[in-house]
Amino acid sequence: MITEIAWKNVWRNKSRSLIVITAVAIGVFAGVFSIAAMNSSIVQRIDAAVNEELSHIQINNKDFRSSSDIQNIIRDYPSLITVLDSTPGVINTTGRIVIRGIASTASKSTGVEINGIDVEKEKRIFTLKDKLIPGTGSFFGAPTKFNSVFVGEKLAKELNIIRYTLTQDAFLKLESEGIPSAVITKLESLRDQKFPTDKKFSVAVENILASSEKNKFIYKIKEAAWSYREGSKIILSFLDINNNQTGAAFRVCGIFRTNNDMFESLSVFVPVNELRSLTGMTEGSYHRVIAKLENNDLTDKITPTLRESLPGFEVLSWKEIQPDLAMLADMMQQIYGIFMGIILAALAFGIVNTMLMAVLERTREIGMLAAIGMNRRKIFSMIMLESVFLSIVGGIIGMIISGAVIASTAKHGINLVKYSEGMEAIGYSAHLFPTIGVQFFITTTILIVLTGILSSIYPARKALKLNPVEAIRGE
């Protein structure tokens, strides 16, 4: 009965209740959607780190990370694999040779980490093959007769194995992308000119376009004009197992594009057998073993178990390899809490205000209820339920809207292209796909109900302080 009266009381002043419900809905939507967008950035970064760069667990020779000496190989690799294969939750493993070296072309050279990989096994662990830019090669396809290398787009640009040319195909692409014809007409003056670097092409475009046009369309223009110099070769130089300088020419058989510029410019991948023969390492020797787990949640559980089973090795989870990322993920959880707390506190004040008005308007009625025998607990419950109904109706509407908008944007993404350079420089994607767990929705619902209850305390106490005699007689 109290519940029924409270619900009906909410709708006594429809416009006022609807305003509060709308405010709660907008507040909840703003909070949930913002958090989903922020969360997506972290989730995508972790996802990329795990699926493209690190996997869940890495096992190294104990001294490998501190010295990076090529001789710090993993002893007894088959036994290590046996332990991993018998560990529940580990679904795939692979070994890598990891050495430091220098990548050079005729015009540039830069320091890189050369990863000797087993191509077939890597495909089962990492999604890097999906990051291959179409038309740049087939590193993960059929074996080649020559030394092949898989490099990042950033490194390819640094080493000048990418060029920019506004070909007929590029112009057609620009038209299909909706670039205004006035801009395309201006770009005609650059038709078929070859620009060897990103910078030179940018300057040329800047000279013919207005500043606003350049800012708006440069990303699409570069995408259309970008092309890979087929058959480019780079020289990889490094030390062999006897610490003698060695190296070889590698043909670029694929360029990958991720959202992590650092990873793109530092990591190169070559087939493990080619690197092994060049370094003089024996068959079956590796510096690092990588394990993929059934899911990321198992990482914290399996890492210490493996550490115990493999005392002679350094066993590291991705969180330990990139502690900044793990810390950021933890910190973001707290930031979400603070963010939601501020929004709910603001909503609470709105609800308190509305409920206080409702109580003061109904002084006579509440006095009458007390006079005819409605006890304090029931009066308190009635006011509290009204407040909870206001907040929960608004909250549910807000969450339905949030869910719908998150589902829609998760499908198409939010493209923050304007900030892509800065975001990708630190490893974050500028194309966000908002995501939030079911747990967050459940927690938010509980918090909304709690906000409703807390918001009711002051107005309900006001109601309880009413003297029935004065309340009935006063208007």
Next chain:
Amino acid sequence: MAVVQINNVYKAYHDTEVEVKAINGVTLSFEKGDFAVVVGPSGSGKTTLLNLIGGLDQPTGGEILVAGHRLSELRPSELIDFRMEHVGFVFQSYNLIPVLTAAENVSFIMNLQKWPKEKRKVRTDELLSSVGLSDRHNSRPSQLSGGQQQRVAVARALATHPEFILADEPTANLDSKSAESLLDIMEKLNHEEQMTFIFSTHDIRVMKRAHRVITLEDGKVISDELSF
């Protein structure tokens, strides 16, 4: 045995430095089946006396006994239960719950007392029929006239068979036809259910119907007459 026994009751208010004695040594008793009015000029203490009898206010002196309860000994929470169980209230301004229908208003106190649903329904039907509103079960107070609202209020007050009904100026906001009709109903219920009614009023029509007229002046009983 008296339903209400009032022994030398005082009620004083301290308005700034002046002490105002709203009730000044009243001794009265009401028997079961009384149909009594308390009359007197404004400020004579009528409403204060009804509030004291109904346990809405506490006396500053003397004692009031209702159905064996000494009201001054009850804690505030016990007074609420006492009111719910022993007293029926009819207010000048009807004071129905606006979001509930007539039937829901009538069954409200039965609900508070956790009566079974079927029993509530039977009693509600019976009372709304008694007050001539059997066709207005589902009407909200805003859809009823003043007289009809007051009849619903009387039905609500009677619902749980209280010891007595306190009606503070029940006809003050009604036209003469509605007032007469309401008084007819109250008289009938007094007769049929042996319900004790205690009114405060200025209304001559109520005084004419009363079986007992108690006149207050300056907080004192100056006459207490039977008028059949």
